[in-house]
Amino acid sequence: MSTLVINHLTLRILGRPLLEDASLTIENGQKVGLVGRNGTGKSTLLAAISEDISIDGGEILLSNRIKMARVKQETPSGNLSLIETVLSADKERTHLINEAESTRDGYRLAEIHERLIAIQADSAPARAATILAGLGFNAENQQRPISDFSGGWRMRVALASTLFLNPDLLLLDEPTNHLDLEATLWLQSWINNFSGSAIIVSHDRNLLNECVDAIAHLHHQKLSMTIGGYDEFIKIHNEKILQQNRETEKIAAKRAHMQAFVDRFRAKATKARQAQARLKALEKLPVLEEIVEERAIHFEFPQPVQLPPPLITLNQVKIGYGDHVVLSNLTLRIDPDDRIALLGANGNGKSTFIKLIAGCLKPMEGSIHNHTKLSVGYFAQHQLEELIPGQTPFSHLEKVLPKATPTELRAQLARFGLNTEQTDTPVQSLSGGEKARLVLALITRHKPNILLLDEPTNHLDLDAKESLIHALSSFEGAVILISHDPRLIELIADRLWLVNNGTVESFDGDINDYRQWLTDNKRILDSSVKNTETGSSQKLARKERAEKRKILQPLKNKIKALELLIQKNSEAYLKIEQKMAEPEFYSNVSAEEITKLQIELAEYQKRKNQAEEDWLILQDKLENTEKEL
CATH class of the missing domain: 1.10.287 (Helix Hairpins)
Known part of the structure; x- marks a missing residue:
């Protein structure tokens, strides 16, 4: 039997239909990427498959004795260490170990040990440690209580717990959202080696190309399957749209021609029979709705005034917070045509370096020189929180550009896909992606010569990411980028700088070389969490x-x-x-x-x-x- 069969499924939320008479089959070992516009019901479908919510019609069938795992929405908490938290996810192993410690029945103890051997319980700690290491936790951090870590790091532990179960059916909903590039690359490798079936909801195009066998498209409350990765799906999907639109045009032309004959000759006795025949034929013509795709979001960065190189020079710079040094020995140069991606695990200082370039931090030692006419556009996640909830995007931009006309303000917001309705909507009612686009409009209002982008795609869907890539490709200024999305780095950056061991150095190679470098040097096992225990005292x-x-x-x-x-x-x-x-x-x-x-x-x-x-x-x-x- 197939791992999962969905037959004529109907799902509604508050009476609003998300799926109607939808069907899908996933075979044993098949990995499927689930895509669709935001709000179409992808996460709801995963919840229905995992039986977290009830369905309104149809059926969801799983093969017998299947083991299914889904990352829990709530973050793990408590005083258990990370390694203990992951191990406790295997309820059977935990129960058997506890029973073995308390039972006095020799026969039962023998059964327990036999089962523990069958589920490879002795190797569980090593497997859990390997997964945690891949997601950015070193051996020392694995022994710390989970309460020491913030929500994003706890979500990594939740993901580690799910992967550790090694289920027959794995359900992943945006698994790379809380990961850095290093952990994302490791996760891709893990999924490729995973032998079970999987359904993966993701806005990471690279993951959908590298790790899945097929794409399931949730569109117009139906599910359709396309074999291959995301790029193949887009190719086939676009061909279907063109083909159906051409067929629709043909039928519309035929319908118009027949209707014209009917309208002309219906009243004439000699042509009445022919007109009646054409009326019947009109009724039998298939009704094909023209496929009108939702309008893609369009991004456009304003072009900067060209400045002679260099834009920025750093000479023996040391940077940090208070007395704590994060980076030192920084002797670097940034030119107008530079496209630089910063590599390195979270906590190594990538964001600190960008803050230095943005002018948010001053050097502790050394010097930094900017071109006298340099304009900088700096995007960071915390800026979304600093937006004023009760104000609209228009009022935000009006405040920082008081001399601009309403037309100019709306044109700047339109550069990042904010239409008239969104422009006049209070920020508190905007989605995360709309807020991110507003921040992009705000930081580029002065036509910056250099864009500093710290995880700009965290709240953007696949289409918005593509629009961002096209806009950055057309931007004539410099770009420094931090991203966990390998595809974004590959398409935008032509230079890689590695932030590691307390400094920033040029990395000679591309993303694939970096992936190999991580493997060869076992850097993927390094900690991404700052260790506060390094002092001798x-x-x-x-x-x-x-x-x-x-x-x-x-x-x-x-x-x-x-x-x-x-x-x-x-x-x-x-x-x-x-x-x-x-x-x-x-x-x-x-x-x-x-x-x-x-x-x-x-x-x-x-x-x-x-x-x-x-x-x-x-x-x-x-x-x-x-x-x-």
Whole structure:
């Protein structure tokens, strides 16, 4: 039997259909990328497959005794170490080990040991450690409690726990969102070696090309399968669109010709029979809806005034925070035509280097010289949080460009796909991708000569990423880029700089060479988390941890409050949903009461969505703050 069979599936959320009569089959060992516009129901489908939500019609069939795993939406917490957290994901192994320690039945103990051998329990710690190392945790960090880490790092642990289970069916929803480039490359290798079946929702085009056998497209509430990677899917999809549009045009022309004959001769007795025959033929013509694809988001960076080289020179620069040195011995030059990607694990100083170039940090030693007319555009994740929730994109831009006309302001916002409606929508109602596009519009308002982009694609879908790539390709200024997306780096950067061992040096090679370098040097096992235990004095280390907690605690308190708000609204939503699902409900309440409950459902969902958006922003801020400490 196939690993997964979906037959005539119907899924609705608050009465809105996401899938109607949709079908899909995934064979044993097949890896499928699930794509579709944001909001079409990809994550909801994964939740239905994993039985986290109920379906409204059809069936989802899994082969017998299949082991399925999906990354949990809530981040793991508690005082268990990372390695213990991952090991505890295998419930059977944990149960058997606990039972072996308590049972006095010799026969049962023999059965337990036999089963432990069968599931390779003795090798589990080594497998868990390997996965954690691949995702950026060294041996020392693996022994630290998970409570020491921020939300993004905990999501890596959640991913590690899911991979550790080595299931028959693996469900992954945007698995690279919290990863750096090094961990992303490792994950691609892991998926390629994974023997089970997988459904992967991702905006990472490189992953969808390298790691899947087929693409499942969720479109117009249906599922269709295309064999091959994402590039092959796009090619076939576009060919289908052209073919169907041509066929639609032919039928429309034929219909118009026959209708014209009917309209002309219907009243004439000699032509009445012919007109009637054509009317019948018109009724039998197939109705083909012309495929009109959603308008792609268009990006366009304003072109800078050309300046002579160099734009920036660094001479023996040392940079850090307070007395803590992050990078030193920086002697570098940036020219107008440079396209540079920064490589190196999280925590090595990539963001610190970009802040130096942006002028947000001053050198501790050495010198940095900018061209006198240099204009810099700096994009960072924390800027999304600094947007004012109650103000619109138009008012944000108007504030920083007070002399610009309304037409000029709207034209600048339109450069990044913000239409009239989005331009006049309060920021608090915008999606993460729309906020990112607003920040891009803000940072490029002065036509910068150099763009500094720190993970610019985190909130962008596949189409928006492609638009960003095209826009950067057409941009005539310099670019310095930090990204976990190998494809973005490959298409935009022509120089790679490695941030490692406390300095920045040119890396001779491309992304494939870097992948090999990571393997050869075992750098992929290095820690991406800053180790606060490196001091020789334990007393000093405890003091540093206390100071770090003092700085981070307000952020953690806000995050905890949002988690409680999310839980509260989720529980209230579920309570009403369960009430409305009871068979006798609709016969015992009025239409007004039903409408009232539906409004309450929508309000709880809205509050939950907003709290989740705020939670993600604060998590980004927490991680960025941790990098700086």
